[in-house]
Amino acid sequence: MSSSSVVRVQRDGELASVIIDNPPVNTITAAVRAGLREALHQLQASKDLRGVLLLCEGSTFCSGADIGEFSGPPKEQEYRQLFNGYEALGVPVVAAMHGTVMGGGLEIALACHYRVAAAGTRFGMPEVTLGIIPGAGGTQRLPRLIGAEQALELIVTARPVDAARGRELGFIDEIITAELRSGAIDYLRSLVETGRGPRRTGEMTVAVASATAEVFERARAQARKLYPNRNAAQVAVDVVQAATTLPFQQGLEYETKRVNECKDSVESKGAVHVFFAERETRRIPGLADSVTARPIERAGIIGAGTMGGGIAICFANAGIPVVLLDANEQGLTRGLANVEATYQSMVDRGRLSAEDKAGRMALIGTSLSYDALSDADVIIEAVFESMDLKRRIFTELDRVAKSGAVLATNTSTLDIEQIAAVTRRPRDVIGMHFFSPANVMPLLEVVRTSQTSDETIRTVMDLARPLRKTPVLARVCYGFIGNRMMEGYAREAERMVLEGATPRQIDTALEAWGMAMGILAVFDMAGIDVGVNVHKANAAQFPPDPTYYQADFALHDAGRLGRKNxxxxxxxxxxxxxxxxxxxxxxxxxxxAEQLRVPQRRHTTQEIVERCLYPLLNEGLRILGEGVALRASDIDVVWTAGYGFPRYRGGPMFYAETLGLEVLLAGMRKYQDTFGPMHWQPAPLLVELVQRKLPLGDYESLRTGAGLREGAR
Incomplete structure (x- = not known):
């Protein structure tokens, strides 16, 4: 018996299985909802039905709602009516779950009468991280099942739990150790045979002891701590609290009202923007579908320091054998010990088994000879920022690497065109800029030169997936996207401490605004010597300002290197x-500052934030106008994935439009009047967009057509 292309109903005597098959992750799309409605009508019309099983094909139960619908008309009423229909069935309905069950996927299971899961299944309510709240009954059904306090813990923290914890909390009735479908059918049969009928969550009440005033106040305090400047988690507390006072149907309607308010917020729109921007980075305009990636079966890494070791872990985690090469035995020993310590910390925290650790360590070989890299499909140079050293390494790689091997540099600032020029195969040379710690940070800046082949680009962009990285393609320039934009942001922070602001004052203002860490604390963490060496090596890139990054230089001259000492x-x-x-x-x-005769001034929080952020946003627009970045949204991904820019603000370019491009332009001109034109020149694209009253989206549409300036003539 078939319901739709993505939902079907199968009968087994008096039992019916409703099977969702919507690859890859069984998202609850409009087509799935239509299929579930048709299946519901069939179930309602059946005269001999005694039990229903809801399950999914593929790797996971329903992973969640269709985020792509967030920007369209509200769908909550449709979800509510559909889920209520299954809950209202007069026979027991069992949800059989596996994989990763999030958001709407868990909410449809909560509307079923009983819930079983395969061991290892993970569950969560991640909505607040997208600036919304559960909107398909989660705030009303979950506290009725497990109490308000535990429901708030799941919803406010957005941390997933496994099936064992779900059983402890009470929203999982049984863990199936056999094959899921057969085990779930046996469970459903046992319900029918023992006469256990529907057990409707909506007919339950919230346990009074779990819903005291103290419980809700603690949840609000937790929400304030976890999500500064954000409102969704506070709204979630309101709506869960409503479950303790409102009748079920009224509670659902209140949930609908509040979730739609959240969807209209900048917080939600920014988070959703980043979600889709991360998916978009892999789409490369002009790169034909016929261009295929080369197979990557073995890798090599040059430099066994912190970065090289972290990259080696990425490959080992992906199951790709890798050779780690260093200049001497001491460096290799130290590097391998750091890798081992990283894996051991994962074992100690229960994130990895001892067997898995041993298996991954076995994938990492070491060598002092470049000849050991002769069979590698990709080789990544990860030594310190010295053009001479990198050119010597690539000369050697040109000698030993097999034909077709990708030759990548992890440089964060240097001209990759110059590095590629020492090889006879510049088409195979590309930048792979990892972010420290490389085994943790999700961003990978992929930097193409003027000669990098399409095949090389495709290979590296595809390689990012098994490495669990979010790749963003950029063109060559100093600092590429992220570090080039950081120049002005950090420059003003350093200038303000020369003007008399304290490091704590600067970092507190930036962190209160939403940055994950203040920039001066970032410099301490990375090593002040790192920034000083980069600025010494690239002195010709910077304006003739004697105060430029001099706070760093002063601390370095005094032997202060940051956390490392x-x-x-x-x-x-x-x-x-x-x-x-x-x-x-x-x-x-x-x-x-006294030696440099830097005038002293008082700094408000507003000035600190504006002076750091305005150059950051302005440089992003300059980069976009120059074509260094493909899209404004790519810039947003770089900064949210690699530099701690708050996702709920959507990234720098999204935030620039939220702020108002005309406000940004006025701010740049205000500080230009105060400090002079050297550092405060508005980007040409910013000026043009404001003059023409064009949003970034319209600019990008015109650029992908005939181009903004061509269209203006």
């Missing part, structure tokens, strides 16, 4: 990551 912009105690304000650092910076 416990002294930077802040002081650090051994074994303690906390930042301690240090009068000595402030004194050193003040002395340098």
């Amino acid at each position: 416990g002294q930077g912009y802040y002081r650090y105690e051994p074994g303690n990551r906390s930042r301690i304000d240090d009068p000595e650092a402030i004194r050193i910076i003040a002395e340098r």
Whole structure:
């Protein structure tokens, strides 16, 4: 008996199985909902039905609702009526779950009368991370099943739980250790045979002891801590609290009202924008579908330091054998020990088994000879930022690497055209800029030169998937997308401490605005010497400003390297990551400011945020106008995935439009009047967009057509 192309009903005597098959992850799309409605009508019309099983084909039960519908007309009433229909059936309905059951997928299961799951299934309510709340009954059914306190923990933290924890909490009735479908059918038969009928969640009440005033106040405090500047988690607390006072149907209607308010917020629109922007990065205009990736079966990495070791872990995690090469045995020993320590920490935290650790370590070989890389399909150079050293390495790689091997550099600033020029195969050379720690950070800047082949680009963009990276394609320029934009952002932070602001004042303002970490604390973490060396090596790139990055230079001259030696912009105690304000650092910076005759001034929080963010946004528009980035949304992905820019603000380019391009332009001109034109020139694209009253989306549409300026003539 068939219901639709994505939902079908199969009968087994008096039992019916409703089977969803909507690859890849059984998203609850409009087609799935239509199929579920048709299946529901069949079930309602059946005279001899005694039980229903809801399950999914493929790798997972319903992974969630269709996020693509968020920007369209509200669908919550449709979900509510559909799920209520299954809950209202007069025979027991069992949801049989496996894989990753999130959001709407868990909500449809909550509308069923009983729930079983395969061992290892994971469940979650991640909606607040997208700036919304569960909108298909989750805020009303979950607290009725497991109590308000535990429901709030799941909804507010958005942390997933496994099937065992779900059983403990009470929303899972049984864990199926046999084959899921046969085990779930046996469970359903046992319900029918013992006369256990429907058990409707909507008819339950929330346990009073789980819903005290103290419980809700703790949840609000947790929401404030986890989500500063955001509202969705606070709304979630409101709506869960309503489940304790409102009748079920009224509670569902209140949930609908509040979720649609959330969808209209900048918080939600920004988070959803980033979600789709991350998917879009792999679509490369002009790269034909006929261009295929080369197979990557073996890898090589040059440099066994922190970055090289982290990249090796990425390959081992992907099941790809990798050879780690260094200049001496001590470097290899130290690098391999760091890799082992990283894996051991995962074992200690229960994130990896000892057997898996051993298997992954076995995939990482070491060598002192470039000849060991002769069979690698991709070789990544990950040594420190020295053009001479990198060119020597690529000369050697040109000698030993097999034909067709991808030759990649992890440089964060250097001209890859110059690196590629020492090889006889510049078409195979590309930038693969990982972010530290490489085994954790999701961003991968993929940098193509003027000669990089389409096949090489496709290979690296596809390789990002098994490495669990989000790739963003860029063209060659100093700093590419992310670090080039950081120049102005960090420049102003350093300039303001020279003007008398404290490091704590700068970082607190940026963190309160939403950055994951203040920029001066970032410099301490990365190593002040790293930034100083980059600026010394690239001095010709920067404007003739004697105060440029001089706070860094002053601290470095005093031997302060950041966390690595416990002294930077802040002081650090051994074994303690906390930042301690240090009068000595402030004194050193003040002395340098006096030598440079930097005028002192008082800084408001607003000025700190504007002076750091405006150059960041402006440079992003300059990069977009120059074609260094393919799309504004790619810039947003770089900064949200690699630099701690808040996802709920949508990334720098999304935020620029939220702020108002005319406001940004006025701000650039305001600070130009105060500090002069050297650092405060508005990007040509910003000026043009404001003059023509065009949003970025219209600019990009015109550019992909005949181009903005061509169309203007």
